[in-house]
Amino acid sequence: MMNADDLRAFLTGQDLYAFDPATGDRVAQVAYDPDGTCRLRFADGRAEGGVYGVDGDTYWTRYDAFRGGAVNAFRLETLASGIAQAWHVDGTRAFIQTAQDSLPSDLIPGPAD
Numbered sequence: 001m002m003n004a005d006d007l008r009a010f011l012t013g014q015d016l017y018a019f020d021p022a023t024g025d026r027v028a029q030v031a032y033d034p035d036g037t038c039r040l041r042f043a044d045g046r047a048e049g050g051v052y053g054v055d056g057d058t059y060w061t062r063y064d065a066f067r068g069g070a071v072n073a074f075r076l077e078t079l080a081s082g083i084a085q086a087w088h089v090d091g092t093r094a095f096i097q098t099a100q101d102s103l104p105s106d107l108i109p110g111p112a113d
Helices: 004-011
Strands: 014-019 026-032 037-042 047-055 058-063 072-080 083-088 093-098
Touching: 004 014, 004 047, 004 058, 004 072, 026 093, 037 058, 072 093
Parallel strands: none
Antiparallel strands: 014 026, 014 093, 026 037, 037 047, 047 058, 058 072, 072 083, 083 093
16 A cells, blocks of 8 residues: 555645546546645536545545545555555545556456456
């Protein structure tokens, strides 16, 4: 898992795409602004605002409506250069995040995955 410095550098000021780890489909794009606000735009065009922060080796997000408007905390695991798998702190898998607008083919699940 990423340490606090790596996590902060990966997120802060970045505009990242979020991919469903089960399908490889692009689900959303998230802008993590340096002031702690974030902007979420879903692939279907819906958009909403939110806030985020870094707390040690985890980060948290709270959006206006997504995930019920609740605070969710995550850890990031590096999958490849510039690509990270987010994990809820309870150990369940969340989105794959990267500044690239598509995942490399080796990270896209196949029919048997």
